[in-house]
Amino acid sequence: MRPRLAVSRSLAHISVQLIDDQAGRTLVAASSQENGARGSNVAGAWVVGRVAAERLLEQGVKQAVFDRGGRLYHGRVRRVAEAARDAGLEF
Structure with a gap:
């Protein structure tokens, strides 16, 4: 199982959901x-x-x-990915 780490951002906040698309549920969320x-x-x-x-x-x-x-891979989106890799998540 490889969940999808989906990044959403607005001007005021950034959030991440780890979604299991096969089961159709969110495993983990952080904001x-x-x-x-x-x-x-x-x-x-x-x-x-x-x-x-x-x-x-x-x-x-x-x-x-x-x-x-659909966002460019830089700034806040890039930092989310780098932090997840640094914590031990592989993608």
Whole structure:
């Protein structure tokens, strides 16, 4: 099983969902609105990506597919991916 790591961002927040498309359910979610996140900047994106990856690794899943949602791979979207890789998630 390789869940999809879907990144959504707005001007104020960034969120990540790890979705199992076969079962049609969300396994893990993390957002900059949670405690400990620093907003929608690149530092906040790093925290969101790392938290999401750690939560997924706790469930025993080590691989995912990165879905940037049509956004360019730079800035906050890139930081989410880098943080998830740094936490041990493979994609």
